[in-house]
Amino acid sequence: METERPAPPERARFLDSLGFQPDRFQLDAFDVLDEGHNVLVAAPTGAGKTLVAHYAVEQALAAGQRLFYTTPIKALSNQKYHDLVDDYGRDNVGLLTGDNAVNPDAPAVVMTTEVLRNMLYAGNPLDRLASVVLDEVHYLQDAYRGPVWEEVIIHLPRHIQLVCLSATVSNASELEEWIQTVRGPTSLVVETERPVTLDNHYLVAERNSNHLHLIKTARAGKANPSGFRFDIDPRSLQQRGRGRGQKGRGRPRRKWRTPNRPDVVELLRQRDLLPAIHFIFSRAACDDAARAVVDSGQVLTSTDERDRIRAILAEKVETLSELDLDVLRYDDFKAGLEAGVAPHHAGMVPPFKEAVEACFVRGLVKMVFATETLALGINMPARTVVLEKLTKFTGDHHEFLTPAQYTQLTGRAGRRGIDTEGKAVVLWSPFVRFEQVAELALSRKFVLSSSFRPTYNMAANLVRRYDPDRARQLLNLSFAQFRADAGVVRTEHRAERLLDRRRQITRRIEREHGPVEELRAALKLGRESDDERQAIALALGQLTPGEAVAADGPNLPVRLLTLAVAFRKGGRVRVTFVDDEGDTYEVTPADLDRIPMVTDRVTLPEPYLPNSVLFVHEAGERLAKATAGNGRKNGKGKGRKGKGVDGGRGRKGGGKGGRHRGGSDAAEADERRTVSSAADVPPAARKALRRLERVERDLDLIQSAANRRAESLAGQFDRVIELLVDRGHLDIDDEEWRLTDSGQRLARLYHECDLLVVEALEDGLFDGLNPAEVAGLASCFVYEERGGGPHHQPWFPSSSMRSRVTRLEGLHLNLVVEEERSRLPLTRKPDPGFLPIAHAWAAGGDLDEVLSDSEITAGDFVRTAKQLIDLLRQLGMLAIVPATAAAARAAADAVFRDLVAASSMLQGEGGGDRPSLDGEATDRPEQADGGRADDGLGEETAATAEP
Numbered sequence: 001m002e003t004e005r006p007a008p009p010e011r012a013r014f015l016d017s018l019g020f021q022p023d024r025f026q027l028d029a030f031d032v033l034d035e036g037h038n039v040l041v042a043a044p045t046g047a048g049k050t051l052v053a054h055y056a057v058e059q060a061l062a063a064g065q066r067l068f069y070t071t072p073i074k075a076l077s078n079q080k081y082h083d084l085v086d087d088y089g090r091d092n093v094g095l096l097t098g099d100n101a102v103n104p105d106a107p108a109v110v111m112t113t114e115v116l117r118n119m120l121y122a123g124n125p126l127d128r129l130a131s132v133v134l135d136e137v138h139y140l141q142d143a144y145r146g147p148v149w150e151e152v153i154i155h156l157p158r159h160i161q162l163v164c165l166s167a168t169v170s171n172a173s174e175l176e177e178w179i180q181t182v183r184g185p186t187s188l189v190v191e192t193e194r195p196v197t198l199d200n201h202y203l204v205a206e207r208n209s210n211h212l213h214l215i216k217t218a219r220a221g222k223a224n225p226s227g228f229r230f231d232i233d234p235r236s237l238q239q240r241g242r243g244r245g246q247k248g249r250g251r252p253r254r255k256w257r258t259p260n261r262p263d264v265v266e267l268l269r270q271r272d273l274l275p276a277i278h279f280i281f282s283r284a285a286c287d288d289a290a291r292a293v294v295d296s297g298q299v300l301t302s303t304d305e306r307d308r309i310r311a312i313l314a315e316k317v318e319t320l321s322e323l324d325l326d327v328l329r330y331d332d333f334k335a336g337l338e339a340g341v342a343p344h345h346a347g348m349v350p351p352f353k354e355a356v357e358a359c360f361v362r363g364l365v366k367m368v369f370a371t372e373t374l375a376l377g378i379n380m381p382a383r384t385v386v387l388e389k390l391t392k393f394t395g396d397h398h399e400f401l402t403p404a405q406y407t408q409l410t411g412r413a414g415r416r417g418i419d420t421e422g423k424a425v426v427l428w429s430p431f432v433r434f435e436q437v438a439e440l441a442l443s444r445k446f447v448l449s450s451s452f453r454p455t456y457n458m459a460a461n462l463v464r465r466y467d468p469d470r471a472r473q474l475l476n477l478s479f480a481q482f483r484a485d486a487g488v489v490r491t492e493h494r495a496e497r498l499l500d501r502r503r504q505i506t507r508r509i510e511r512e513h514g515p516v517e518e519l520r521a522a523l524k525l526g527r528e529s530d531d532e533r534q535a536i537a538l539a540l541g542q543l544t545p546g547e548a549v550a551a552d553g554p555n556l557p558v559r560l561l562t563l564a565v566a567f568r569k570g571g572r573v574r575v576t577f578v579d580d581e582g583d584t585y586e587v588t589p590a591d592l593d594r595i596p597m598v599t600d601r602v603t604l605p606e607p608y609l610p611n612s613v614l615f616v617h618e619a620g621e622r623l624a625k626a627t628a629g630n631g632r633k634n635g636k637g638k639g640r641k642g643k644g645v646d647g648g649r650g651r652k653g654g655g656k657g658g659r660h661r662g663g664s665d666a667a668e669a670d671e672r673r674t675v676s677s678a679a680d681v682p683p684a685a686r687k688a689l690r691r692l693e694r695v696e697r698d699l700d701l702i703q704s705a706a707n708r709r710a711e712s713l714a715g716q717f718d719r720v721i722e723l724l725v726d727r728g729h730l731d732i733d734d735e736e737w738r739l740t741d742s743g744q745r746l747a748r749l750y751h752e753c754d755l756l757v758v759e760a761l762e763d764g765l766f767d768g769l770n771p772a773e774v775a776g777l778a779s780c781f782v783y784e785e786r787g788g789g790p791h792h793q794p795w796f797p798s799s800s801m802r803s804r805v806t807r808l809e810g811l812h813l814n815l816v817v818e819e820e821r822s823r824l825p826l827t828r829k830p831d832p833g834f835l836p837i838a839h840a841w842a843a844g845g846d847l848d849e850v851l852s853d854s855e856i857t858a859g860d861f862v863r864t865a866k867q868l869i870d871l872l873r874q875l876g877m878l879a880i881v882p883a884t885a886a887a888a889r890a891a892a893d894a895v896f897r898d899l900v901a902a903s904s905m906l907q908g909e910g911g912g913d914r915p916s917l918d919g920e921a922t923d924r925p926e927q928a929d930g931g932r933a934d935d936g937l938g939e940e941t942a943a944t945a946e947p
Contacts, residue, residue: 025190066109077095261369277380301338360382368382391431499699561579575588775895
C-alpha cells in the first residue's frame with residue numbers, strides 16, 4: 001500500500017503565513033508542485049491562481065534556486081513585482097521589462113514573456129533556474145504575440161518546471177496533453193466556480209423619460225422571458241425611412257434607448273453597486289464618458305477621499321514638468337479623479353494610468369471608464385462591471401464578443417472577501433437582441449486555439465541553433481500542429497456557411513444595383529486614379545535641382561529642368577521647373593498625367609539663386625544646350641507660365657493646351673465617361689460591396705487556414721527558409737545551412753517587421769543620417785495609424801527624408817511581392833505618420849510643439865516613443881556602418897527624455913531602480929521585448945538587461 005509523502009517544510013511555512021485556508025484546487029496544485037511535475041491551472045479570474053505561483057516562489061527560495069515569473073505586459077509585471085517584494089523582500093525579487101531592470105540576479109525575477117523567449121534564443125545561461133511561471137498562458141491564441149508562449153514551452157530545457165496559469169477554457173485537457181507531450185509529466189488542475197458569484201443584468205432606458213429598467217439576464221439557467229419585450233420588431237426597422245405620407249409606414253416610435261453614462265453612474269450609486277468599471281471599446285469615448293459624468297455635477301467621493309486622491313496623484317506626476325502637465329490637461333484629469341471618476345486606456349500616459357489604478361484599488365475612485373486593456377490581468381476588482389456594447393470594431397468591421405472575451409471582461413466583477421456577488425450589466429442596444437445577450441452570458445464554451453507560425457526571426461534562430469531535421473521537429477511540437485487535424489472539419493463547415501452568405505449578398509446587389517463586377521470595375525478605376533496621383537506626388541518629391549525630366553501634362557513642355565522642390569504641410573509638394581526658353585512652371589501632382597521621368601542632369605549656375613531672373617534664364621539656356629547635344633527637340637503647349645518672384649513669370653491659370661498623350665478625342669471622352677461612372681456608384685451599392693468584400697475576405701482567411709492545416713508547419717517553415725535563401729540571408733549546401741551576415745543580424749533583431757528592418761540596414765537606408773533623421777525613419781516600422789478612417793497624408797521634414805521613405809516603400813513592395821508568391825503572411829507596410837513627431841522630438845522639440853499639429857494622444861506618443869527607443873537600441877547594436885550605429889544610439893538617448901523618461905520609471909522603488917534604456921542594460925539585442933502599439937498585448941517594447 002502506497003503511503004502518502006509528507007509535505008515539505010516550506011509548504012507548512014507557506015500555509016502558516018497565509019492567514020486563511022486555501023481552496024481545494026490550490027491545494028491540489030501545491031501537491032503537483034511538491035511532486036516536481038509541471039502544472040496547468042485553469043480557473044476563473046479572481047479565483048486565486050496567483051497563489052499557486054507564490055508557492056512555486058517559496059519552493060525555489062527554500063531550495064536556493066531561481067524562478068522566473070512571466071506576464072504578458074509591463075503593467076502586470078510591475079504589479080507582480082511589487083506583490084512579491086511585499087512577500088519576500090526587495091533583495092529576493094527582480095524585475096525585467098522594457099522600461100526597468102531591477103535586481104536582475106535575484107532568486108525570483110518577474111519579466112515579460114518575450115524577454116524569456118529572447119533569452120532562450122540568445123542562448124543565455126539559465127543557472128539554478130528551477131521553475132518558470134507562465135501567467136495568462138491562454139493568450140497563446142493572441143494573433144500577434146501568442147507564439148511567444150509556445151516558443152517558451154518548446155525551447156525551455158525540459159528539467160525546468162512549468163507553472164502555467166490560464167483562464168477557464170473548454171479544452172484545457174487538450175492543452176495539458178500537449179504540454180505533457182512536449183515537456184513530460186504534467187497535471188491539470190481545474191476550478192470552474194468563481195470565488196464570488198456573478199449576477200448578469202440587462203439595463204434599458206425609456207425613450208421618453210429618464211426611467212431605467214434593470215432586469216436579470218437569466219432565470220433558472222435560461223434567458224429571462226422579461227427581456228424579450230425590449231427587442232425591436234425587425235419589421236418596423238424595414239419601414240424606417242419610408243415616406244411619412246404613407247399611412248402606417250412612417251418612422252417607428254421606438255420605446256427604448258441606450259441609457260446614457262451619467263444616468264448609469266447615478267443608478268449604480270443609488271443601488272450601492274459602486275465601485276464599477278464601465279468598458280467602452282474606444283479611447284476617445286472613455287474620455288468623453290468621464291467628462292460627461294463630471295459635467296453632470298456628480299461627485300462620488302468624500303472630503304477625506306479627495307485629500308487622499310490628491311496625495312496619490314501628486315506622487316505619480318512629480319517627475320512631470322509644469323509644461324508637460326499643461327499639455328496633458330492635468331487640471332481636467334485631476335478634477336475628474338477627485339470626483340471619483342476617471343478613464344483608463346492605452347492612450348493615457350503611464351503616470352495618469354497608474355494614479356487611476358492606485359486610487360481604484362484603495363476604493364477612492366468609484367467609476368472607471370476603460371477599454372479592454374484593463375481586463376488583462378491587472379488587479380482592479382470592482383463590485384460591478386458595465387458593458388456598453390457587445391460588439392467591437394476591429395479596424396475593419398464590427399465583431400461580436402466571444403464568450404471568452406465576455407468572461408474576461410466581467411471577471412473583474414466581485415471583490416473577494418468584500419462582495420457576496422459581483423454584478424455584470426449589459427446596456428440595451430437596438431442592434432443586439434436580448435437572446436444574444438443571454439446566450440453570451442450563459443455560454444461556457446471557451447475553446448483555446450493556437451496562432452503559432454514560423455516567423456523570419458524564429459527561422460533564423462532555429463537555423464543558428466539546430467540542424468534542419470531538429471528544427472522541423474521542434475516546429476511540429478507546437479500546439480498548432482498538435483490540434484491541426486481536429487480543426488479541419490470545423491473549418492470546412494464554416495467555409496460552407498460563408499459561401500452561402502456570399503451568394504446571398506451577390507444576388508441582392510445585382511438585383512438592386514447591377515452586375516457586381518461592373519460596380520467593382522468602376523470603383524477600382526477611381527482607386528487606381530488615386531494611387532497614380534500618389535505615385536506622381538512621390539516622384540515629384542524625389543526630384544532634386546538640376547535634374548532634367550520628361551513631363552507629360554496639359555499645357556506643359558515635354559522637357560523641363562528642375563529648379564526647386566518645395567514641401568507644404570500635409571505632404572503637398574510643388575516643383576518649380578524651367579523650359580529651354582527660360583519660362584518657369586510651378587507644378588503640382590494635379591498638373592501631370594503620369595510620373596515624370598528623369599532623363600539627364602544639368603549643372604545649374606552658381607550661386608544657386610532660383611528666384612533670380614538671370615539664374616533662371618541661364619538655367620534655361622543650359623537645358624537648351626543639353627537638349628541640342630542629345631539630339632532632342634522640345635515641344636511645348638500653352639498655359640501655366642507666368643511671372644516669377646523677381647519679375648519673371650509666375651503661375652497663371654492654365655489655358656486649353658492639348659494633352660501630351662496618344663489617343664483620339666473620342667478615346668479621351670470614353671475615359672471621362674468611365675471615370676464619371678466611378679463617381680456614380682451609389683452609396684448603398686458601395687456599402688453592399690464592402691459587406692461582400694468582408695465576407696470574401698473572411699472566406700479567404702478560412703480557406704487559407706484549411707490549406708495551412710492540410711500542410712504541416714514544417715511546410716510553412718520551408719517556404720520561409722526558401723525566401724531567406726533567395727534574399728541572401730541564408731546559405732544551404734548539401735543539406736547543411738548557415739546564416740549569412742545579414743541572417744545573423746536577423747536572428748538578433750526582434751520586431752514585427754524584422755526582415756524589412758534588416759534589409760533596410762543592408763540597403764544603407766539609415767546611413768548618412770543624423771540622430772533625428774534616424775529616429776524619424778525608424779518610426780516608420782513602429783507606428784501604425786489607428787482606426788478605419790482615411791489615412792492622413794504624411795509630412796516630411798526634408799526631401800531627403802521623403803526620398804528615404806520612398807526607398808523603404810520600394811523595399812517593402814519588393815518583399816511583399818515575394819511573400820505573396822511564397823504564400824506567406826505579408827509584412828505590414830511602413831507608416832511614416834509618426835515620422836515628423838519622432839524627428840522633432842529627437843531634435844529637442846518641446847512636447848506642446850511636437851504634438852500641436854498632430855491628432856496623436858500623449859499616451860500613444862509615449863508608447864510609440866518607447867517602441868522607437870527599443871528599435872533604435874537594436875539598430876545601434878546591429879548597424880553595419882559604425883557612424884550609423886552611433887547615430888542610432890544617440891537617437892535613442894534623444895528620444896528617452898522628459899515625459900518619455902518619466903513614464904518609464906518604476907513607481908515605488910525610490911532611487912534603487914534604473915530604467916533599462918540607459919545603455920548599460922541594452923548590451924544585447926536578444927534582450928528586446930519587441931512589439932507594436934496596441935491595446936492589451938501590443939504595448940510591450942524596449943530592451944532589457946540580462947538576468
